[in-house]
Amino acid sequence: MSAESKDKAGFLGRLFKMRHAEEAFWEQKPDAVEEAKPAPVAPPVSETAAPEAEIAAPPEPALVPPVAVEEPTAPVVESIVESAPEPTPVALTPPPEPVPVAVEPPVAPLAPEPKQSWWARLRQGLARSSSSIAQGVADIFTKKKLSADMLEDLEDVLVRADLGVAAATRIAALVGKGRYDKQIAPEDVRAILAEEVERVLAPVARPLEIDAGKKPFVILVVGVNGSGKTTTIGKLCAKFSAEGKTLMLAAGDTFRAAAIEQLKIWGGRTHVPVIARDPGADAAGIAFDAIKAAQEQNVDVLMMDTAGRLQNRAELMAELEKIVRVMKKVDAEAPHAVLLVLDATVGQNALSQVEIFGKTAGVTGLVMTKLDGTARGGILVAIADKFQLPVHFIGVGEQADDLEPFAARDFARAIAGFEHENA
Numbered sequence: 001m002s003a004e005s006k007d008k009a010g011f012l013g014r015l016f017k018m019r020h021a022e023e024a025f026w027e028q029k030p031d032a033v034e035e036a037k038p039a040p041v042a043p044p045v046s047e048t049a050a051p052e053a054e055i056a057a058p059p060e061p062a063l064v065p066p067v068a069v070e071e072p073t074a075p076v077v078e079s080i081v082e083s084a085p086e087p088t089p090v091a092l093t094p095p096p097e098p099v100p101v102a103v104e105p106p107v108a109p110l111a112p113e114p115k116q117s118w119w120a121r122l123r124q125g126l127a128r129s130s131s132s133i134a135q136g137v138a139d140i141f142t143k144k145k146l147s148a149d150m151l152e153d154l155e156d157v158l159v160r161a162d163l164g165v166a167a168a169t170r171i172a173a174l175v176g177k178g179r180y181d182k183q184i185a186p187e188d189v190r191a192i193l194a195e196e197v198e199r200v201l202a203p204v205a206r207p208l209e210i211d212a213g214k215k216p217f218v219i220l221v222v223g224v225n226g227s228g229k230t231t232t233i234g235k236l237c238a239k240f241s242a243e244g245k246t247l248m249l250a251a252g253d254t255f256r257a258a259a260i261e262q263l264k265i266w267g268g269r270t271h272v273p274v275i276a277r278d279p280g281a282d283a284a285g286i287a288f289d290a291i292k293a294a295q296e297q298n299v300d301v302l303m304m305d306t307a308g309r310l311q312n313r314a315e316l317m318a319e320l321e322k323i324v325r326v327m328k329k330v331d332a333e334a335p336h337a338v339l340l341v342l343d344a345t346v347g348q349n350a351l352s353q354v355e356i357f358g359k360t361a362g363v364t365g366l367v368m369t370k371l372d373g374t375a376r377g378g379i380l381v382a383i384a385d386k387f388q389l390p391v392h393f394i395g396v397g398e399q400a401d402d403l404e405p406f407a408a409r410d411f412a413r414a415i416a417g418f419e420h421e422n423a
Contacts, residue, residue, distance in 0.1 A: 118404050125396025126414045129377035133161050133193070134417035138186045146184055151176045154189070161375065162347050163197075164382030171196045194416035200381055201408035206390040208337065208365060216248065216294035216302040218327065218334040222320060222361050223341035224353060225308030228369040228395070230259050232341050233303050234266030235395075235403040240301055241270045248297065250290035250304040251276035252283040252323065263305055283307065283319065284326040291330040311356035320361050339392070341367045345374040354387050369395040377415055
């Protein structure tokens with residue numbers, strides 16, 4: 001037998017002897033001991049029970065009287081919850097009676113402000129030009145005796161306002177006549193200015209006359225980009241319609257789709273038919289169709305819009321010549337009037353526009369717009385001085401009635417800074 005088998009047999013023998021001794025011990029106990037043995041008390045429950053093999057034989061118990069174990073009594077827990085109070089009945093009160101509200105009578109709408117007179121609008125429109133001139137005159141002639149240097153300064157002020165060198169020289173000479181080494185008030189200088197401007201403009205201030213014997217009376221409207229041609233046609237359309245004339249419009253600005261739509265809007269406002277084609281169409285062809293349609297419908301006035309073109313673009317000016325030639329094929333006298341629309345804000349450039357458009361299209365009259373947007377309103381004096389072309393209308397705003405026939409006296413006194421029409 002091997003050593004390992006011997007050890008195992010010895011261990012089992014010893015374990016058997018221990019078990020046999022334990023059983024013999026309990027068999028030999030007397031009954032008195034059994035009776036005196038206390039009731040077993042359950043051991044406390046341990047989270048981890050000891051293994052059975054490690055429990056040793058218990059020692060012989062001592063003879064002690066049994067211990068009475070009192071039953072635990074439940075602790076008395078005092079209630080800390082207070083009893084809820086009895087709900088107090090709420091008295092229902094009726095809603096308050098409505099307080100009568102005093103109804104005030106409706107307030108009458110404010111009456112519209114009265115429309116300003118043409119003089120007031122002209123004076124306001126030319127304020128930038130007149131303020132520039134009046135300030136310059138006041139700076140030169142306040143409490144000083146007249147001298148040649150002061151007259152030169154006056155010429156500079158007038159040239160900056162675009163009255164032109166010729167007009168500025170004449171006005172300075174009139175101011176200096178018989179007044180050297182004497183004081184002259186700024187008001188007297190402005191009075192001389194107004195008189196000279198009126199003298200230059202009076203011959204060119206002529207209304208646009210519509211010959212009733214020519215039906216349709218054809219008006220061709222020309223000018224550079226942005227001068228206000230389409231808007232001017234719309235304003236004239238409103239004026240002629242108010243006078244009882246029958247009209248027709250021709251949308252000859254085929255380069256701008258917006259111009260065609262704009263003219264249609266003006267025609268819709270005044271119930272005037274518009275002859276138009278798609279953008280890019282031949283403007284001369286539109287002119288031909290428009291005159292034919294106007295003749296068939298026996299209208300009084302036909303106004304034709306044209307595309308804006310710079311006066312130095314030879315190919316565009318040639319196209320304008322073509323429009324005029326085609327018009328004459330339908331009516332040898334057409335166009336009966338060629339209106340050049342000038343933008344006052346361009347200043348001296350307006351002089352070259354008058355010259356080139358006059359040679360190309362045979363300009364018969366002028367319309368000056370946007371005088372309210374510049375301090376160079378004096379350009380109208382320079383144009384009249386050089387070309388003596390009729391000035392039919394001037395514009396000082398965007399409304400239809402802000403375009404009025406040109407009056408030389410009103411313009412002269414407004415640009416000289418007079419506050420009142422008859423001052």
